[in-house]
Amino acid sequence: MQSSFPILTLVTFTPLVGAAIVLLLPRERLNLIRWFALAVSLVTFGLSLVMLGMFDPSNPDLQLVERVTWIQVGSWTIDYHLGVDGLSVLLVLLTTLLVPISILSTWTAVEERVKDFMAFFLLLAMGMLGVFLALDLFLFYVFWEFTLVPMYFLIGIWGGTRRMYAAIKFFLYTMAGSILMLLAIIWLGLQAGTFSLPELIARGSIPAAMQFWLFLAFAAAFAIKVPMWPLHSWLPDAHVEAPTAGSVILAGVLLKMGTYGFVRFNLPLFPQASLQLAPWIGALAVIGILYGAAVSYAQRDVKKLVAYSSVSHLGFVMLGLFALNPQGIAGGILQMVNHGISTGALFLLVGMIYERRHTREMDAFGGLWKVMPIYGALTLIVALSSMGLPGLNGFVGEFTILLGAFGSQALGSPWFAGLAALGVILAAVYILFMFEKLFLGPLDKDENKRLADINWREIAVLVPLVILIFWIGLYPSPFFGLMESSVDKLAATFAATAVAVR
Amino acid sequence: MAPGELAAILPAALLAAWACALLIVDLFVPVGRRGITAGLTAVAIVMAMAALGLQAGGQTALPGSMVVADGTGAFFQIILLLGGLFGVALAFDYIRRTDIERGEYYILLLFSLSGMLLLAIASDLVMVFLGLELLSIPLYVLAGFALPKADSEEAALKYFLLGAFSSSFIVFGIALTYGATGTTQLYAVAQQALTGQANLPLLVVGAFMVLVSLAFKVAVVPFHMWTPDVYQGAPTSVVAFMAVGSKVAGFAVLLRVLTAAFPAVSPYWSQVAVWISAVTMIWGNVAAVGQANLKRMLAYSAIAHAGYVFMAVSAAAVPGLTSQAYSAALFYLLAYSLTSLGAWGVVVAVERSQGGGTDVEDFAGLGSRRPLLAAAMTVFMLSLTGVPPTFGFVAKFVLFQTALEADLVGLALIGVLTTLVSAYYYLRVVVNMYMRTGLPEVRAERWLNLTIGAMAIAVIVLGLLPQPMLQVAYRAGLASFAP
Numbered sequence: 001m002q003s004s005f006p007i008l009t010l011v012t013f014t015p016l017v018g019a020a021i022v023l024l025l026p027r028e029r030l031n032l033i034r035w036f037a038l039a040v041s042l043v044t045f046g047l048s049l050v051m052l053g054m055f056d057p058s059n060p061d062l063q064l065v066e067r068v069t070w071i072q073v074g075s076w077t078i079d080y081h082l083g084v085d086g087l088s089v090l091l092v093l094l095t096t097l098l099v100p101i102s103i104l105s106t107w108t109a110v111e112e113r114v115k116d117f118m119a120f121f122l123l124l125a126m127g128m129l130g131v132f133l134a135l136d137l138f139l140f141y142v143f144w145e146f147t148l149v150p151m152y153f154l155i156g157i158w159g160g161t162r163r164m165y166a167a168i169k170f171f172l173y174t175m176a177g178s179i180l181m182l183l184a185i186i187w188l189g190l191q192a193g194t195f196s197l198p199e200l201i202a203r204g205s206i207p208a209a210m211q212f213w214l215f216l217a218f219a220a221a222f223a224i225k226v227p228m229w230p231l232h233s234w235l236p237d238a239h240v241e242a243p244t245a246g247s248v249i250l251a252g253v254l255l256k257m258g259t260y261g262f263v264r265f266n267l268p269l270f271p272q273a274s275l276q277l278a279p280w281i282g283a284l285a286v287i288g289i290l291y292g293a294a295v296s297y298a299q300r301d302v303k304k305l306v307a308y309s310s311v312s313h314l315g316f317v318m319l320g321l322f323a324l325n326p327q328g329i330a331g332g333i334l335q336m337v338n339h340g341i342s343t344g345a346l347f348l349l350v351g352m353i354y355e356r357r358h359t360r361e362m363d364a365f366g367g368l369w370k371v372m373p374i375y376g377a378l379t380l381i382v383a384l385s386s387m388g389l390p391g392l393n394g395f396v397g398e399f400t401i402l403l404g405a406f407g408s409q410a411l412g413s414p415w416f417a418g419l420a421a422l423g424v425i426l427a428a429v430y431i432l433f434m435f436e437k438l439f440l441g442p443l444d445k446d447e448n449k450r451l452a453d454i455n456w457r458e459i460a461v462l463v464p465l466v467i468l469i470f471w472i473g474l475y476p477s478p479f480f481g482l483m484e485s486s487v488d489k490l491a492a493t494f495a496a497t498a499v500a501v502r
Numbered sequence: 503m504a505p506g507e508l509a510a511i512l513p514a515a516l517l518a519a520w521a522c523a524l525l526i527v528d529l530f531v532p533v534g535r536r537g538i539t540a541g542l543t544a545v546a547i548v549m550a551m552a553a554l555g556l557q558a559g560g561q562t563a564l565p566g567s568m569v570v571a572d573g574t575g576a577f578f579q580i581i582l583l584l585g586g587l588f589g590v591a592l593a594f595d596y597i598r599r600t601d602i603e604r605g606e607y608y609i610l611l612l613f614s615l616s617g618m619l620l621l622a623i624a625s626d627l628v629m630v631f632l633g634l635e636l637l638s639i640p641l642y643v644l645a646g647f648a649l650p651k652a653d654s655e656e657a658a659l660k661y662f663l664l665g666a667f668s669s670s671f672i673v674f675g676i677a678l679t680y681g682a683t684g685t686t687q688l689y690a691v692a693q694q695a696l697t698g699q700a701n702l703p704l705l706v707v708g709a710f711m712v713l714v715s716l717a718f719k720v721a722v723v724p725f726h727m728w729t730p731d732v733y734q735g736a737p738t739s740v741v742a743f744m745a746v747g748s749k750v751a752g753f754a755v756l757l758r759v760l761t762a763a764f765p766a767v768s769p770y771w772s773q774v775a776v777w778i779s780a781v782t783m784i785w786g787n788v789a790a791v792g793q794a795n796l797k798r799m800l801a802y803s804a805i806a807h808a809g810y811v812f813m814a815v816s817a818a819a820v821p822g823l824t825s826q827a828y829s830a831a832l833f834y835l836l837a838y839s840l841t842s843l844g845a846w847g848v849v850v851a852v853e854r855s856q857g858g859g860t861d862v863e864d865f866a867g868l869g870s871r872r873p874l875l876a877a878a879m880t881v882f883m884l885s886l887t888g889v890p891p892t893f894g895f896v897a898k899f900v901l902f903q904t905a906l907e908a909d910l911v912g913l914a915l916i917g918v919l920t921t922l923v924s925a926y927y928y929l930r931v932v933v934n935m936y937m938r939t940g941l942p943e944v945r946a947e948r949w950l951n952l953t954i955g956a957m958a959i960a961v962i963v964l965g966l967l968p969q970p971m972l973q974v975a976y977r978a979g980l981a982s983f984a985p
Contacts, residue, residue, distance in 0.1 A: 073972045074826070113870075138899075142890040149889065152929075156937045164937050168929055175889075175925055179918035186903045186914075 006066050007051045008082040011092065012129045014044045015099070019122035022115060030114045034107060037118035041100035041125065048096040055089055060485035062135065062198060070139070076193050081136040083198075086486025087263050088132045090333060090479065091256055094340045095132065097464065098252045099125045102245035104461050105348050109244055109355055110158060117158060121245065124150040128253050132260060137185045137195040141178070144221075144261075147254065148174055151246065159241040166241035173234035177224035184217035188269075201268045208272045215273035218266050219281075225258030228281075228318060229288035232311045239307035244351025247303070251310050252344035256336045259317045263333065267321070267490060271497040274324065278410040281322045286419045288315030293426035297433065302353075302360045305434055306346045309386065312423055313339045319420055320401035323411055326484075326491040328404025333483055335397030338472060342386040342394055345465040349379050352458055353438075356451055362434065367443030372453045376439045378462050383435050385469045387427040393472035398424060409498065509557050510571035510623055513550035513579060517616035518636075520546040521609050528605035536603050540594045543608040547587045547615070554579055568626035568687075573981025577832050577974070578622035578754040581839050582747055586615040588843050588953045589743030592850050595947040596739040599855040602648050610640035611743060618751035625762065627676040627686040627712075630755055634672065634719070637751055638665050641744055645736040651857070657735030664728045668718035675711025678704050679763070688763040695766030702767070709764045709771055716759070720752035722808045723782040730793075733801035738853055738860070741797065742846030745804050746839045753811055753835060757828060761818050761982075772819030779816055780916050782809030787923040796849055797860050799927060800842070803886060806924060807838050813901055813917060817908035829979025830904040833972060837885065837897035837964070844957030845882040848875060851945050851954070859943065862931055866940030875944065876935045878958035883928040885961045888921055892965040900972070 018040030025033050054064060062083035071078040084092060103121060110117050127150065130143030148171055156167030189195045192203055206214065224231045235255075239247050267274050292312030299305040317339065320332030352375065353368075354360050369376040385392040388399075405417040443449060454462075472479055524542055531538045557571055589611060597603045617636025624630045642665060646658025680686050682704035683694040694700045718725040733741050760771055786806030793799035811831055818827035852868070853859045869876040885894030898921065905914040934940075964971055 071969045071972060073969075073976045142895075145890045145895075149884065153936065156933065164933050167937070168926065168933065171929060172922060172925055176922050179921055182899070183902065183906070183914055183918055186899065186906050190903065190907055 005054075007047065007054060008064050008066055008084060008133050011044060011047045011051055011096070012082065012126060012133055014047060015040060015122040015125040015129070018044075019119045019126070022119045022122065025115065027115050030111075033115050033118055034103070037122060038100055038103050040122060041096070041103050044125065044129075045096040045100055048093055051084065052089065052093065055084065055482075057086065057482050058485055060489035061085060065135070070136075076189060076195075078138045078195050079136045080139060081196055082133045083135045084133060086483035087333065087490070088260065089482055090337050091132045091253075091260055092129060094256070094337050095125065095128050095253045098248060098340060098344055101344070101348070101461055101464065102248045104457065105248065105351060106243070106245045107457060109351060113157065117154070120150040120153050121249075124154065124249060128249075128257065131257050135197045137188065137197060137200075139195075140197075141182060141185055144257065145175070145178055147257070151250065151254065154246040155238060155242045158243040158246070161241075162237070163241045166237040169234050170238040173231075174224055177221035177231075180217045181221035184214045188214065197265070197269075206270065208276075211270040211273035212276065215266055215270040215277060218261065218269075222258040222261035222266065225261070226255060226314050226318060227258070227311065228284050229291050229311065229315070232288070232292075235311065236304055236307045239310075239347075240301065240303050244347060244354070247307075247347040247351070248344045251307075251347055252340035255310060255314060256340060259314065259321065259332065259336050262318070262321055263329065263490070267324070268493060271493050274322070275410055275494060275497060278322045278324055278408075279412055282319055282405070282411045282416045285315045285318035285322065286416055286423075288312065288318070289420050289423035290426065293423050293430060297426070297430040300362050302362060302434060302438070303347070303350050304360075305430065306343060306350060309427065309430065310339070310343055312427065313343065313386075315423070316398055316401050316420065319405050319416060323401070323404040323408035324491065324494045325404050325408055325410070326487050327400050328408055329491055330480055330483055330487045331397055331400030331404050333487070334472070334476065334479055335394075335401060337479070338385075338393045338397040341465050341468050341472075342382055345382040345462060345469075346386060348461055348465075349375070349382060352454055357447060362437040364445065365438045365448060366441045366445065367439070368448060368451070369439040370443045371448065371451045374459065375454045378454075378459075378466060379439065380435065381466055381469060382462075383431045385473070387431045388424050391473050393469045393476075396472055396476045410494065504567065506571060507567045507569060510567075510569045510575075511620070512553040512556075513583070514616045514619035514623075516550050516553055517546055517612050517619065520549075521612035521616065524605070524609050524612065528609065531605060536598070536605055537594065539605040539608050540590055543612055544587060544590050546612060547583055547590070550619070551580070551583050554583070568629040569620075569623040570625040571623065573978035574758075574828055574832060575623040575754070577978040578750060578835075579619050581750050581836050582615065582618045582622060585743060585746035585750065585839055585843065586611065588847075588957070589739065589747070591949040591953045592742050592843075592847055593739035594949050595945070596850050596853075596950075597647075597737065599945070600648065600737065601855075602737060604647075607644065607647060610644050614638075614640040614644070614743075615747065618747050621751040622754040624755060624758070625688050627679060627688065627691075627759075627763070630759065631669075631672060631676060633751075633755070634715075635669065637748065638669070638719075641740075641748065644740045644744075645732055647740060648737045653735035654737065655735075657732040660728050661732045661736075664718065668715045668725070671711045671718075672715035675708045675715065678708030678711060682708055688759060691763040692765050695764075700766070705764070706767050706770055709760075709767050710774070712759055713756075713771055713774065716752055716756040717778065720749050720756060720808045720811075721805050722778050722812060723785045723805065726782070726786070726805045729805055730798045730801040733804070734795055734797045734860075738797065738846060738850045742843060742850065745800070745842050745846060749804065749808060750835050750839060753808075753815075753831060757815060757818060757831060760815065761824050761828075768819040772816055775812055775816040775819070776910065776913055779809050779812035779913055782806065782812060783916055783920040784809075787920040787927075790927045791923065793927070794861055794863070796862050796865070796931065799862065800845060800849070803924065803927075804842065806920065807842075807886075809920075810898070810901060810917060811835060811838075813905045813910065813913055816910060816913065817904045820908045823904070823908050825979040825982055826907070827904055827979075828982050829975040830900045832978055833975040834897040834901050836971070836975070837893040837961075840957050840960050840964075841882050841885040841892075841894055844878060844954055844961065845886065847950060847954040847957065848879045848882065851875060851947075851950055852942055853945075854943055855945075862934055863938075863940070864942055865931055865934040866938040866942065868934075868940075868942050868944070869936035870939075871942060872944050872946075875954065878954050879935060880932050881958045881961055883931050885965070887925045887928045889925075890965065891962070893961045893968070894965070896965055896968040896972070
């Protein structure tokens with residue numbers, strides 16, 4: 001199924017071309033660089049919409065496939081192999097949407113070395129898109145590992161006071177997992193003589209004992225990225241120190257690379273190991289949900305609170321995926337998108353107030369609603385979406401996940417869903433607590449009395465996200481429709497495997 | 503002398519003869535115009551490359567000869583000649599501004615290079631010894647070239663004493679091997695042992711002696727003690743040449759001797775190689791973490807990389823995997839050489855003429871002061887770590903693949919975990935360049951910039967499009983001459 005028009009290549013490498021041109025622009029023309037980077041990211045977004053137009057949701061297989069032999073030595077081949085299906089299409093769109101939004105958010109936040117910033121940012125976009133589209137394990141690993149480099153610089157150069165520590169910690173932590181995955185990738189490639197994911201899945205026949213170890217090696221890379229409890233400790237540092245746009249992309253997209261990795265690689269490649277380990281992963285996910293929520297509540301720094309809430313939210317995603325039934329997986333994928341939108345928006349909101357006050361301590365605020373009503377209203381919507389209020393996007397994802405987890409045979413117990421539901425309540429506690437500290441109560445700090453409400457650019461940054469929050473919340477079926485057939489196909493393999501095992 | 507034999511040693515002989523002639527020519531080169539000597543040296547190296555190109559491809563058995571003409575030998579020689587050429591380019595400005603410019607620098611470099619080339623094609627233990635000495639003695643002198651700087655003298659003395667010590671090991675090893683088999687010809691040694699006509703215990707001890715001596719040359723734990731001191735004390739341009747040439751030539755001969763002469767005792771040496779590899783990867787990387795001086799850090803990094811290549815040496819003992827191990831080692835050494843030449847080039851650029859400027863902290867602020875140079879250094883550091891899309895990543899990939907195929911899972915695991923450790927200290931350089939502020943004094947010179955730029959581009963391009971080079975290394979590995 002070769003597609004004649006290389007739309008996926010265009011989507012992936014437009015940012016790279018943009019980054020190369022940005023490097024040629026004169027360093028002093030800050031606005032030119034900004035507008036150009038924004039234009040490139042919007043073109044990428046446009047191209048991804050073209051991709052969506054060419055995408056056939058009723059087809060469960062990989063589509064728009066592009067495949068060229070890249071390296072061929074001796075008995076093994078590596079292909080340049082891209083493709084998209086229901087599992088990845090939403091994440092590609094999420095990425096191409098969040099990149100221009102993040103770039104627009106840096107207009108006044110990034111004043112130094114704008115050129116380098118934009119170049120790294122576009123490179124990062126290329127890496128992330130490559131991760132979601134690559135179908136060759138080698139190619140995937142190249143993109144996967146490459147995303148570390150620009151993110152490392154984004155945190156390390158434009159980050160907060162402890163940026164060097166955070167940048168190195170981010171790099172080493174993530175690399176620790178991925179090099180184990182590298183060994184597993186090489187092992188798979190040696191056995192099959194190919195690194196092509198569809199061919200490896202079609203071959204199957206990996207002995208159960210080996211599946212277990214390979215699953216763990218892949219999971220090491222992905223679980224750190226997600227991050228799953230107890231591998232999350234890099235996340236608060238990276239988030240707090242990263243510049244706002246970096247946090248948005250980190251939470252919005254980079255973490256999804258981990259959960260996506262589980263869906264794309266662990267589940268179909270190692271179905272037996274997935275079934276076997278599902279309760280364990282489920283348990284870690286539930287611990288993550290509760291732990292993340294509890295720790296969020298204890299934070300006094302708004303950005304840290306949002307960072308820890310990611311641990312909790314991503315726990316839901318993992319729980320859904322390892323329910324290994326259609327509702328759970330579909331809910332997990334939708335929740336990845338939801339988290340990208342809601343948490344991305346929360347980080348943007350935190351960034352806006354930080355630009356004005358240069359602090360993120362909750363105690364420094366209070367009564368902001370009186371001076372910044374538009375900001376307050378938008379924050380309220382996003383906060384409610386993050387805690388899963390019915391009618392907004394978070395509810396749809398979490399509800400579907402809980403539904404899937406409740407009836408999951410793989411998890412084997414309704415307690416997983418029951419305890420996870422507790423996490424929804426805790427989310428309401430810490431998010432409303434934050435909202436109250438920031439916006440309600442008396443306006444008693446002098447510095448806060450003269451704060452300007454958000455401007456048109458900042459509203460423009462948030463509006464697309466708010467629209468999506470309502471859209472997914474009120475009418476989610478187009479989103480489910482995009483992934484349905486692929487998810488059903490994936491879930492069917494588990495039904496078959498479960499029968500075979502028993 | 504057979505014509506094939508002549509063709510095989512032509513590059514090495516050409517360099518040696520040219521060096522002799524240059525000794526005289528240099529007398530007539532006016533002081534201050536040493537560029538002429540440098541230019542003539544570069545011409546000789548380019549001619550040696552051409553002579554290498556003239557050789558017919560494929561493997562040629564040269565019966566009764568002390569050399570072979572095969573694919574691996576040719577590949578190793580290309581790496582060595584590239585190292586020599588860029589070694590000259592790095593030295594040209596450096597020795598001038600550090601006030602150690604003498605024509606003999608280039609001549610010694612040529613002599614050493616011809617010794618390295620001999621090692622790449624040697625098929626007789628006597629030739630191995632000859633090549634080793636021809637490689638080492640000029641390097642002892644070069645290490646002390648910055649006389650009367652105490653560091654440089656110390657480096658030369660240390661290198662010389664330990665080098666002479668290790669030479670005695672190989673002489674003893676050769677003697678024992680001869681005693682056990684009655685021959686020094688590598689393939690004849692193997693033949694004697696495989697047909698059961700050799701005194702095996704004697705041969706095992708002989709093989710170990712040879713292994714120890716060569717392990718010293720390629721600087722693996724526990725024979726690495728000299729490396730940090732010599733790398734730190736010797737003139738940086740010498741180190742750049744030595745780090746590439748000495749290591750590549752050492753591995754060329756190590757692989758050849760172990761697989762060609764001692765296959766009969768491979769269970770013994772392969773076990774030792776596994777341990778050497780593991781210990782070297784661990785200690786090289788761990789010790790590098792604590793280094794504040796970049797030259798010292800790169801010395802430990804060079805040790806660690808020798809440990810990675812030793813993975814291929816261990817895999818070469820597995821029957822049926824020898825040629826693949828060869829190509830993995832060739833490919834890795836090429837990646838290492840290009841990257842490390844570039845990295846040492848940056849060190850040369852940042853080093854101050856009156857000494858100093860080689861601490862990691864001296865790189866602070868390089869990112870804003872010399873963005874291109876800092877970007878190149880970042881590429882080198884990522885390539886040494888093995889992060890895609892650099893050449894170093896593909897090389898590590900191929901190496902780990904070979905290790906897994908040889909069932910050396912534990913070794914591969916140690917390899918990836920120590921890679922993680924190495925990421926820490928390589929990134930420290932990047933952190934200093936971009937995330938701290940400072941005002942480094944940076945030298946900009948045509949040949950220096952050319953070298954660094956060429957290496958950076960090569961590292962990226964070969965990382966993205968490794969196919970042709972992988973194919974060449976693969977064929978070279980297949981074409982390694984076996985009896």
